[in-house]
Amino acid sequence: MNSRTITVSAALIAAILLTSAAPSRAKEQRSKPSDDLMDLGIEQLLQLDVPSVYGASKYEQRVTDAPASVSIVTAEEIKKYGYRTIGDIMRGIPGFYVSSDRNYSYLGIRGFNRPGDYNTRVLILLDGHRLNDNVYDQAPIGNEFPLNIDLIDQIEIIRGPSSSLYGSSAFLGVINVVTRQGKDMKGVEVTASGGSRESYQGQISYGNKFTTGLETLVSGTVFSSSGQRQLFFPEYAIPELNNGVADNADRERAYTLYAKLSLQELTLTTLFSSRNKTIPTGSFGTQFNDTGANTTDSRSYLTLAYRHKIEDHSELSAHLSYDNYHYYGEYPYGATSAGPPFVSKDAALGEWLEGELQYNRRFFQRHLWTVGGEFRNNFTQNQAATTLDDRRTSREYGIYLQDEWQIMKNLILNAGVRYDRYSTFGGSSNPRLGLIYRPVETTILKLLYGTAFRAPNVYELYYHDIGLYANPFLQPEKMTTYEAVYEQYFGQNLRTSLSGFYYQASKLISLVGGTYINNANVDAKGLETELSGKWANGLQGRLSYTYLDARDMDTNTLLTNAPRHLATFNLSLPFLEKRVFFSPEVVYTGPRSTVTGATAGGFITTNLTLFSHNLLPGLELSATAYNLFDKRYGDPAAEEHYQQVNGEIHTLNTIPQDGRNFRIKLGYRF
Amino acid sequence: MVLRYFLKLSGWLITLLGLTLAPAKAVGQGSDLREYQIKAAFIYNFAVYVEWPTEQKPRTVCTLGADTFAPALETISGKVVKNQTLMVRRIAEIEDAGACDILFIGRSERINLPSILDTVRNRPVLTISDMERFTHAGGMIGLLSRDNKVLFEINLKRAQQSQLKVSCQLLKLARDVIE
Numbered sequence: 001m002n003s004r005t006i007t008v009s010a011a012l013i014a015a016i017l018l019t020s021a022a023p024s025r026a027k028e029q030r031s032k033p034s035d036d037l038m039d040l041g042i043e044q045l046l047q048l049d050v051p052s053v054y055g056a057s058k059y060e061q062r063v064t065d066a067p068a069s070v071s072i073v074t075a076e077e078i079k080k081y082g083y084r085t086i087g088d089i090m091r092g093i094p095g096f097y098v099s100s101d102r103n104y105s106y107l108g109i110r111g112f113n114r115p116g117d118y119n120t121r122v123l124i125l126l127d128g129h130r131l132n133d134n135v136y137d138q139a140p141i142g143n144e145f146p147l148n149i150d151l152i153d154q155i156e157i158i159r160g161p162s163s164s165l166y167g168s169s170a171f172l173g174v175i176n177v178v179t180r181q182g183k184d185m186k187g188v189e190v191t192a193s194g195g196s197r198e199s200y201q202g203q204i205s206y207g208n209k210f211t212t213g214l215e216t217l218v219s220g221t222v223f224s225s226s227g228q229r230q231l232f233f234p235e236y237a238i239p240e241l242n243n244g245v246a247d248n249a250d251r252e253r254a255y256t257l258y259a260k261l262s263l264q265e266l267t268l269t270t271l272f273s274s275r276n277k278t279i280p281t282g283s284f285g286t287q288f289n290d291t292g293a294n295t296t297d298s299r300s301y302l303t304l305a306y307r308h309k310i311e312d313h314s315e316l317s318a319h320l321s322y323d324n325y326h327y328y329g330e331y332p333y334g335a336t337s338a339g340p341p342f343v344s345k346d347a348a349l350g351e352w353l354e355g356e357l358q359y360n361r362r363f364f365q366r367h368l369w370t371v372g373g374e375f376r377n378n379f380t381q382n383q384a385a386t387t388l389d390d391r392r393t394s395r396e397y398g399i400y401l402q403d404e405w406q407i408m409k410n411l412i413l414n415a416g417v418r419y420d421r422y423s424t425f426g427g428s429s430n431p432r433l434g435l436i437y438r439p440v441e442t443t444i445l446k447l448l449y450g451t452a453f454r455a456p457n458v459y460e461l462y463y464h465d466i467g468l469y470a471n472p473f474l475q476p477e478k479m480t481t482y483e484a485v486y487e488q489y490f491g492q493n494l495r496t497s498l499s500g501f502y503y504q505a506s507k508l509i510s511l512v513g514g515t516y517i518n519n520a521n522v523d524a525k526g527l528e529t530e531l532s533g534k535w536a537n538g539l540q541g542r543l544s545y546t547y548l549d550a551r552d553m554d555t556n557t558l559l560t561n562a563p564r565h566l567a568t569f570n571l572s573l574p575f576l577e578k579r580v581f582f583s584p585e586v587v588y589t590g591p592r593s594t595v596t597g598a599t600a601g602g603f604i605t606t607n608l609t610l611f612s613h614n615l616l617p618g619l620e621l622s623a624t625a626y627n628l629f630d631k632r633y634g635d636p637a638a639e640e641h642y643q644q645v646n647g648e649i650h651t652l653n654t655i656p657q658d659g660r661n662f663r664i665k666l667g668y669r670f
Numbered sequence: 671m672v673l674r675y676f677l678k679l680s681g682w683l684i685t686l687l688g689l690t691l692a693p694a695k696a697v698g699q700g701s702d703l704r705e706y707q708i709k710a711a712f713i714y715n716f717a718v719y720v721e722w723p724t725e726q727k728p729r730t731v732c733t734l735g736a737d738t739f740a741p742a743l744e745t746i747s748g749k750v751v752k753n754q755t756l757m758v759r760r761i762a763e764i765e766d767a768g769a770c771d772i773l774f775i776g777r778s779e780r781i782n783l784p785s786i787l788d789t790v791r792n793r794p795v796l797t798i799s800d801m802e803r804f805t806h807a808g809g810m811i812g813l814l815s816r817d818n819k820v821l822f823e824i825n826l827k828r829a830q831q832s833q834l835k836v837s838c839q840l841l842k843l844a845r846d847v848i849e
Contacts, residue, residue, distance in 0.1 A: 042712070042715050042719075042843050043843065045715065183845060183846055184816065311808075
């Protein structure tokens with residue numbers, strides 16, 4: 001432990017010396033009296049380097065005025081920190097944690113990460129389009145995310161409920177992924193990466209805007225990984241289960257296709273993606289160490305969006321889409337006294353049409369009204385398994401209204417409400433109120449109140465098969481939240497924030513004994529504090545700490561998979577005139593209790609990325625070591641990870657996670 | 671043990687941040703000025719590539735709600751563009767924009783933007799700002815920061831409505847042109 005600390009420190013000091021030397025040299029070379037700038041033409045001005053930093057006034061107004069605590073991750077940060085998936089990004093965001101069962105990744109938000117929850121309580125939008133499917137309500141955050149990470153321009157992470165705008169799923173947070181635009185790419189981009197465990201990824205994209213006004217972006221990605229060759233599960237360490245070792249059972253393959261075409265006020269977007277993952281954990285009592293257990297998730301959609309400005313005071317936007325989600329799982333079972341070996345096949349198909357109409361209008365300079373309506377026709381919500389053939393359809397619609405009222409120059413009241421109607425369970429109204437006060441330019445105070453709901457999905461309601469039972473009587477989950485945020489900027493470079501929140505959730509749906517039930521009434525309290533800095537020489541960093549107390553009020557015990565402490569630290573150090581960046585990221589996740597009553601120990605993971613650009617024109621290179629110190633840790637397992645041998649049940653407490661691994665990535669733009 | 675390690679590491683990193691803070695700060699302040707100087711140079715160039723219907727002398731460049739930017743912009747005061755001298759003025763209210771040929775609107779005026787643009791609508795005033803989505807809100811030239819570079823977008827329709835002629839060369843170099 002001690003030698004590691006020394007290694008890190010030495011590396012960082014070395015980096016510091018390099019960085020403090022580099023910028024001062026650069027400064028001497030580059031500083032020019034402003035008079036010289038006047039001699040430059042526009043072409044030359046466009047090439048000049050302007051370091052962006054943030055002071056309060058420079059921060060995007062949307063963020064400081066938003067009725068929520070918001071974090072933003074940019075394309076630049078994705079490159080500098082070597083993020084591979086949305087999950088990688090979310091690990092570094094204050095208040096979030098990610099656990100994985102080596103099949104899917106699950107997002108924990110402020111203490112909520114219920115067993116058997118497939119990311120149903122967070123809404124992921126891709127340019128405003130809902131990605132959660134209509135069978136499992138699952139938000140994809142791993143390699144099943146249907147877009148290559150290199151096509152992301154920025155990600156906005158909105159904490160707390162946004163049911164007043166987005167309805168169901170926007171329960172604990174909204175992640176809005178904004179894609180890059182053709183006019184910013186202006187050509188072809190190719191990236192290739194290779195890493196540990198035979199992981200390869202290739203991507204090619206083309207984007208442009210033509211003089212006719214037509215703008216396009218097309219992209220394709222393939223990904224393949226053999227995964228961990230051998231995985232050891234101590235709970236299964238008996239001779240009948242290969243002494244707890246799963247061989248070659250961690251494979252993953254994925255591809256994505258994406259195309260966007262815009263002309264004037266219309267944008268047509270389509271995507272298709274698919275991912276296949278081998279399941280190494282012998283979940284649902286399937287044959288352990290059998291490489292046949294796997295799932296395939298495919299997601300596609302076609303959407304036409306329209307945006308029309310009426311004068312300068314209002315805007316009308318609309319979209320109409322067709323969405324498709326397909327899931328196929330194979331679960332091999334061994335021979336028993338009851339019969340020979342067989343493969344249980346599991347499938348789901350969701351298809352839906354979605355339309356939304358939104359109108360924004362400014363009144364009397366002080367009010368910004370947003371009204372809108374959304375409908376979804378779930379014309380296919382089918383599930384099939386060995387003994388199941390469940391075909392469903394449903395409809396839902398929602399209408400919403402929001403007013404951003406500029407009471408005074410430095411005081412905004414944001415009030416909104418949304419009414420949702422589901423053909424399955426009825427209606428739900430959810431308000432949100434935010435008071436945003438800026439006593440001085442560098443100080444922002446926010447008081448927030450909101451309620452949220454989440455409708456049970458068809459999987460939780462109707463699925464039944466080996467070891468799982470349906471519960472068509474599930475009720476929607478409800479939550480009331482209070483939050484106070486204090487943000488303070490110090491000069492141009494430093495920003496601090498302190499946030500206290502109190503969430504009261506009732507009827508949370510959890511998987512208990514093979515059935516989803518509305519069993520938990522949860523109170524979550526917490527404090528989140530963050531210090532971030534960004535300097536003109538390219539240096540940036542963030543330090544955050546979150547204290548959580550998420551408690552089941554019926555039993556007065558801490559929730560499973562809810563750490564009490566979370567901390568993150570990241571830093572990006574520039575050198576060689578901002579052509580090379582050395583970026584460590586350290587994440588601490590506190591101990592979590594598991595469904596089995598055991599404890600998953602707290603752990604620290606350190607990732608280190610060396611990123612360079614402009615060494616040669618158009619060339620980008622990066623090398624990342626993930627989990628640099630090879631910390632062995634496990635995430636709490638949900639109850640489906642068990643094996644039955646000679647009448648005895650062996651259940652996994654935790655699922656072992658990746659040790660040290662590497663990736664090298666090369667990108668070229670022409 | 672893990673926590674101790676984390677605390678130790680954090681300690682190191684905070685020290686490290688402290689170490690880099692001193693030199694960085696100096697550069698930070700300088701660069702801020704530099705960003706404004708580059709933007710001022712852009713505005714100077716826009717004056718070259720845009721034609722006004724009026725033969726007014728001198729060309730008046732006004733700033734509204736951009737006090738931090740104004741000093742950098744004042745460096746273009748007195749420069750000669752197409753036989754016309756540029757004169758930089760700070761104005762406090764939009765009602766004072768009567769004599770302006772170019773109006774730079776600071777980010778702090780975002781909430782008042784609709785009324786500001788309404789006041790100068792259809793008048794030959796080239797509106798410029800570095801606030802987000804400025805051209806989409808009806809402004810003429812928006813300055814944006816992307817990948818540490820300054821880019822600009824043009825709302826050609828608005829410019830034409832105000833009888834301003836924007837040269838093709840400028841349109842070619844814009845990140846986006848809204849027609």
